[in-house]
Amino acid sequence: MDNFKAFMSSIQLYFWAKSDVFSYYSNKKIFLGAHLLDSASIWFTSIVENNDPCLEKYESFILQFRSNFSDPNISTNARGMIRKCRQDSRSVSAYATEFIILGRNSGIDQLIY
Structure with a gap:
């Protein structure tokens, strides 16, 4: 982060x-x-x-x-990390938390509205 x-x-x-x-x-x-x-x-x-x-x-x-x-590339980096985000052996909760944080950092919610 x-x-x-x-x-x-x-x-x-x-x-x-x-x-x-x-x-x-x-x-x-x-x-x-x-x-x-x-x-x-x-x-x-x-x-x-x-x-x-x-x-x-x-x-x-x-x-x-x-x-x-601040990192001027945070949203670009977060979008790339979303594509690579996998649950693997961790809990659903840990996976979902990472995904939510990456989603917020990606700025995708601002693009939708």
Whole structure:
């Protein structure tokens, strides 16, 4: 699974659970930035120090973050993995879980609607 997607899922869950604290976008950016590691942390420090315009809006910030750290080929890769996905000797539950995750990552649900 894409580390970016897993990280953002965890962050979004936390924002949802603490919606009273994260009603302001600035709190979201600060919290997210404080939980970045390695090159992502260096990137965040750089945009803060340079007062980058992407910090003005949360959506712009997330767009920049995504373009720098997510896998641009995640949907293509997931579609290929769906074609190779087999149950083999694992449980139906494990197989179904992998298939559902790959389906979501593939973006196929967005193509249908």
